[in-house]
Amino acid sequence: MSLLSIRNFSVSIENKEILHDLSMEVEADTLTVVMGKNGTGKSTLAYALMGHPAYKVPSGEAIFNGEPIVGMAADKIAKMGMFLGFQQPVEVPGVTVVKFLQTATRALNGGELNYDIFQEELLTVLEKLGIDQSFLYRYLNDGFSGGEKKRLEILQLLMLKPKLAILDEPDSGLDVDAMKVVAEGINMARKNGTAILLITHYKRLLNYLNPDRVIVLADGTLARDGGMELADKIESDGYDFLTSRIS
Numbered sequence: 001m002s003l004l005s006i007r008n009f010s011v012s013i014e015n016k017e018i019l020h021d022l023s024m025e026v027e028a029d030t031l032t033v034v035m036g037k038n039g040t041g042k043s044t045l046a047y048a049l050m051g052h053p054a055y056k057v058p059s060g061e062a063i064f065n066g067e068p069i070v071g072m073a074a075d076k077i078a079k080m081g082m083f084l085g086f087q088q089p090v091e092v093p094g095v096t097v098v099k100f101l102q103t104a105t106r107a108l109n110g111g112e113l114n115y116d117i118f119q120e121e122l123l124t125v126l127e128k129l130g131i132d133q134s135f136l137y138r139y140l141n142d143g144f145s146g147g148e149k150k151r152l153e154i155l156q157l158l159m160l161k162p163k164l165a166i167l168d169e170p171d172s173g174l175d176v177d178a179m180k181v182v183a184e185g186i187n188m189a190r191k192n193g194t195a196i197l198l199i200t201h202y203k204r205l206l207n208y209l210n211p212d213r214v215i216v217l218a219d220g221t222l223a224r225d226g227g228m229e230l231a232d233k234i235e236s237d238g239y240d241f242l243t244s245r246i247s
């Protein structure tokens, strides 16, 4: 059984259908890459799976860990073990990073939090990601640089240890060193047993990872399903091959 099974999935926002008849599977312990032109519906897929109330699913189903999740609230889906790393992380003035992480960890652990274990783990992960401890006491994403926001998403991923992490462009806006840190974080998450659904535009990050599968969306549905050769093709030729008859 797949960890995530998406079948004939359609998503609309404000009565506009963005995704249609999308079917795909994500297996446990794998890294699946989702590519596709701007505006083709990649973030829409991520939000819809995570239960964002503005994204309606008029038809189709998504089965996560054996349970249908369409219509379920985001916090329930998170408790089942799904995580979303945002393309544009939200700023939450008033909530410190450490408070946020404690609250999320406690919520996912049935209301329990062992402070000593949490603290020890947090310090280890901060060090691995090269994040200064002072970040813990800043408000969530408030005034963070683009790269700092992306590191923080990876920090959450490593602390919360989901079954499936949907990472929406974790590489956008990163310098070369930060890209390596994010890649290392993703590889660490895989060692924790987290399956990854990684949305990206570029091969750069994939060079540090070992994707099991690359799928390409076009016009709101699945256009190609393959391996790294698809990322190579997109890198060299762009997306024209999707519409060309001789592809």
Ligand SMILES: Nc1ncnc2c1ncn2[C@@H]1O[C@H](COP(=O)(O)OP(=O)(O)OP(=O)(O)O)[C@@H](O)[C@H]1O
Residues within 6 Å of the ligand: 013, 014, 016, 018, 036, 037, 038, 039, 040, 041, 042, 043, 044, 045, 087
């Ligand atoms: N709240 C909204 N209201 C209206 N249209 C929306 C809304 N959210 C998304 N869309 C539209 O849905 C389409 C898909 O957007 P989405 O963000 O999923 O694309 P994407 O594949 O993630 O693109 P990118 O690569 O630029 O991140 C776009 O045409 C976008 O304008």
Ligand SMILES: [Mg+2]
Residues within 6 Å of the ligand: 042, 043, 044, 087, 168
């Ligand atoms: Mg997007």
